[in-house]
Amino acid sequence: MPDAIATVVGFARTLRAAGVAASPDRVHAAVGALTVLDPARRADVYWAGRLTLCGDVDDLDRYDRVFAAYFGAVYELPRSRA
Structure with missing residues (x-):
């Protein structure tokens, strides 16, 4: 889990630079979510972060862009319903 914590902290730093x-x-909530999910699964990391690190609907598009850049665009991310 230490690697997952470092990854979440680095990702959050990048999100803050993007305005999230x-x-x-x-960040603590995101790490907590990953303790009950699988930090090796991209979808788990995506949703744990999106649900905990974003505080406003305006953050969602920025989150998606930063996630794709930080973790690589392996597959198309879900479209926001907001």
């Missing part, structure tokens, strides 16, 4: 207010409390 991924606060320390939100």
